[in-house]
Amino acid sequence: MSDIEKHSAHASSAAPEAHTGSGLSRFAYRTPLVQIILVGFVCFLCPGSFNALSGTGGGGQLDATAADNGNVALYTTFAVVGFCAGAICNYLGIRLTLMISGFGYALYAGSLLCYNHTQSDAFVIAAGAILGVCAACLWTAQGAIMMSYPIEGHKGRYISIFWAIFNTGAVIGAIIPVAENWNNDTGSVGDGTYIAFMILMIVGAGLAATLAKPETVIRPDGSHVAIPRQTTPMQEIKDLLMCLKTDTYIIALFPLFFASNWFYTYQFNDYNGYFFNIRTRSLNSLMYWLMQIVGAGFFGYFLDMHQFSRRTRAISGWVLVFVLVNVIWGGGLAMLFQTHRGEPTKFHPNGGPHGKGMDVTDGGYAGRLWLYMFYGFLDAVWQTYAYWLMGALSNDPRKLAYFAGFYKGIQSAGAAIIWRIDALKKPFDAIFGSSWGLCGVALICALPVILMKVRNHSVDGIGEKGVGGLGPQGVLGGVIDEQKEGEPRVTAERVSST
DSSP, X not given: OOOEEEEOSHHHHHHHHHTSTTHHHHSGXXXXXXXXXXXXXXXXXXXXXXXXXXXXXXXXXXXXXXXXXXXHHHHHHHHHHHTTHHHHHHHHOXXXXXXXXXXXXXXXXXXXXXXXHHOOHHHHHHHHHHHHHHHHHHHHXXXXXXHHSSOGGGHHHHHHHHHHHHHHHHHHHHHHHHHHHTTOOXXXXXXXXXXXXXXXXXXXXXXXXXXXXXXXXXXXXXXXXXXXXOOOHHHHHHHHHHHHHHTGGGGGGHHHHHHTTHHHHIIIIIIIHHHBOHHHHHHHHHHHHHHHHHHHHHHHHHHTOTTSOHHHHHHHHHHHHHHHHHHHHHHTHHHHTTOXXXXXXXXXXXXXXXXXXXXXXXXXXXXXXXXXXXXXXXXXHHHHHHHHHHHHHOOOHHHHHHHHHHHHHHHHHHHHHHHHHHXXXXXXXXXXXXXXXXXXXXXXXXXXXXXXXXXXXXXXXXXXXXXXXXXXXXXXXXXXXXXXXXSOOEEEEEEOOO
């Protein structure tokens, strides 16, 4: 016989369960908000510290070549593993995935510490490759939590809360090289900077152990997070491929994913690393990540303005991102014309990275700082919109884990390519132009998905056939989830008869 769908008392019974005993007052950390805050602090300490280190330009080294090669290895493995990281995350579980992955960041910081003394690229490249595997899994687990735990009406603000906490890590992390290197005129950060980052990253990996089990998380409306059953690695791979088949539209978002880390290379190495001395680069990095908090907060609030429908917010968000991309990158043209790789400039009289570099006390610095800050603002807006858009396409945690894996894997493929291009010393104008152009093309490719697939509520089939009908291993309880903003979740159990 065919499957029969019938409404159950799940929605009405979930709320009393949420308040059993002392309920949420006793286990407040089991709410989506607290869990997303905890994941934010894990990322605050691990990738946030990594971003602070990268934001100084060249990983804090005088010559960016070693960091470029390490980043090529990092993003190559990230791209390969990221595409199937959703399957890995579903198999290992979110908490274990985050714990294991956090240690890869400390290893990479240690490789740069070693480079300070040995000048050998080998360890940096190997550590970068290992970090790529770890980072792919960490970001996939993070994405699954951030997009599937909140109710629909809270997704924008929860994404912005995560992004603010995450980038606070980069801000605080950036204070370390500022303090450590304020009187440093060697061009490279000191050992103490790398050691401090390693300690922060190890603490972040340990913090992942404090996360609640997903099946114990209770949303504000009393509903529980749908949790995939344990499957085999082969089944996860089959389900991932089926996701591509059943949700083919996600391919139109691949350019959006591909562009989302491409611009870092120009901003970090070819702008911040090129123009400024080490203490000024460190200060710029701090302000860059601080502006990311502002950008995420602003755009997350905008995306959750309930007086407008979700489709309206999706389209308006696209328009706003498109305008910001062209205004901010257009504003960077004036600085581009003052940078010429291998040719002498005012601050690089020898035509390379070994010139003095602009200092915070030099005339004209303020304008360059503001441009760098707006680059950070735009990055936060881009990432927040990408995550919100994926979350608007589904509430299904397993499917969203695959989407997050696609996002980070394809994002990293782009990053691997552009870091290699920079290591080959290609012209700055080519890297700048490709960064701007890719952003514009990616947004145009994403527009049909926004117009045709984003609805004012999401309906996900989750049952005996798996998530979205992906396979025989489904979600506990076999739930079909339909939710409209501002309303409780309506669920129906799917009963299989034979």
